[in-house]
Amino acid sequence: MNMKNRTVDFPSLYGVEEARKTLENVIHTTPLQKSFRLSKQSGADIFLKREDMQPVRSYKIRGAYNKIYNLYKEDKTGNGIVCASAGNHAQGVAFACRKLKINGTIFMPVTTPKQKLEQVAMFGEKYVEIKLIGDTFDDSKNAAIQYSKSYGAEFIHPFDDVEIIEGQATLAMEILEQTEDPIDFVFVPLGGGGLAAGIITVFSVLSPKTKIIVVEPKGAASMKASLEAGVNTELLHIDKFVDGAAVQKVGDLTFEICKDHIHECLAVDEGKVCETLLEVYNKDAMVLEPAGALTIAALDLYKQQIAGKNIVCIVSGSNNDITRTEEIKERAMLYKGLKHYFIVKFPQRPGALKEFVLHVLGTSDDITFFEYTKRNSRETASAIVGIEVPSFSDFEGLLRRMKEAGYYESYLNDSPNMMNILI
Known part of the structure; x- marks a missing residue:
């Protein structure tokens, strides 16, 4: 890839500089903010490139x-x-x-x-x-x-285009101008690959020792699949929850640019993304969209490698819909092992539910979902029950008591397709 001169096929530093002139009075130069909380938590110096603060709230x-x-x-x-x-x-x-x-x-x-x-x-x-x-x-x-x-x-095209990539690459120029210290790792959210290709266009020339870590949602890890296959690969099915980064196939151009310059491609569970969304909102007063939280969510996966290093996480956007809050909370709790769904066998007699509450539930367990219809023609009938526990360690005791008392029929968290149908 020729980075020194502009070509028809690949982005160049010349094209990035021209893009900066075009965007001069259009976009904001967004802050590169040190996160003291994340730095302390990860044992590294974590800086957030706040593209959620653009006029359209994304890069x-x-x-x-x-x-x-x-x-x-x-x-x-x-x-x-x-x-x-x-x-x-x-x-x-x-x-x-x-x-x-x-x-x-x-x-x-x-x-x-x-x-x-x-x-x-x-x-x-x-x-x-x-x-x-x-x-x-x-x-x-x-x-x-x-x-x-x-x-x-x-x-x-949203990502597979030279001038699109050069526009996104202006973000990388800003990062290098905003810090005097060498950057060890840049964490980049990846959907189609346009932003990652732009970061590589700049960093491979101006900061070649910086390692580029790209982060995808686990349910739509098309770049990871492509890197493993050695060719750009289309996924047949994806989880669309991280809508800003959920694509079935990355760009052909972006794949060619990225494949030899990515240090590692991480796939983050959507539940971890949800946990991160709630955490940055509650602790940092940042309202992010799922794709915007990808790089922060990935820090825990890379904690050993980044200890003591200078890290930049690109916060790509904040276009979240408040109506998704309940789904975000649900996914986060399922991921952390705090919410569990069961099919429970209840005897068809008065007092069965009271016995379940007294002898199966822990003192701090909470029933959050209950669906049951009495059928007099049977000795037992099944109910779908959702139970929230204080910590993941409480789950084994709950499961043991349910089985010992004869209420257990099946555990739905291990069958997400069935759970989606029933709940």
């Missing part, structure tokens, strides 16, 4: 505006532009459309959180039209590409 504005402005200068936006996005790229595109007075059509998954839809409409005003297509980003992307072919609108 995506960098690449989107850079790409669209260059098309605008070349007089290629007469038929409008079109893009696909799970939310943050769409907001950057909408912002650019309004500022440059360009018509844009934005395809988004039907599952996109309402908050992100409202933000896109707000930033784009009369210049954008939103079309909800499919369940995943990839469904929306295919629809957007077809629209581009049919109407001649320029397709603005």
Whole structure:
């Protein structure tokens, strides 16, 4: 990869510098803040690059505006532009459309959180039209590409594009200017790979000793799968919870740039991401979206390697929907082993539930879910019961007492598909 001169195929430092000029009066130079809590917790110096403080509350504005402005200068936006996005790229595109007075059509998954839809409409005003297509980003992307072919609108890829990558890379330039000390590790959230490719474009030349750690959600670890296979690989099924980073396949260009420069690719459990979201909100007063918490969530997985080092975690966005709070809490508690779901056998007689409460539950255990229908034609009937325990160590005692008293039928936490159907 030629980093010294701009080429058609790969991003370059020249292109990054040009992108900085384009973005000069458009974006914020976001803070690089030391987190004393995370530093103490991990035994390292942890700095957070706060891209959640951009005008559209994510770094995506960098690449989107850079790409669209260059098309605008070349007089290629007469038929409008079109893009696909799970939310943050769409907001950057909408912002650019309004500022440059360009018509844009934005395809988004039907599952996109309402908050992100409202933000896109707000930033784009009369210049954008939103079309909800499919369940995943990839469904929306295919629809957007077809629209581009049919109407001649320029397709603005969210990550697999040289000028998009160069826009995202301006973030890396800022990081290097904001610290005098050498950076040992940069933790980068990864969905399609545009941000990681931008970080590599800059750091491989200006700070080659810095190790690049990319972080994906466990349920959509497409880069990890691709690195293990040696070729860019599409996942058949993904968990869409971390919507800002849940893609079935990373970009072909971004894979080529990343594959030889990533020090390690980490896959973080969605439950750990939820635990981190709640923690940074309660302890640091930071409201992040799931993708924005990926790098912080990964620190525990890498605690031994980063001890005593200078670490930068890119906090990529804060476009979270408050209506998701209950789901976030639920996933966090399941991950920490504090909430457990069972199918319980209850005798069909009065007082059975009272006996269960007195003889099976611990003094601090709490029933949080209960679904039961009495059937007089049977001696026992099954109920679905959710129980919250004070700590994970209390689970074994609960399970033992349930079995000894004859109430136990099955444990649903080990069968997530069944649990999703029943609860």
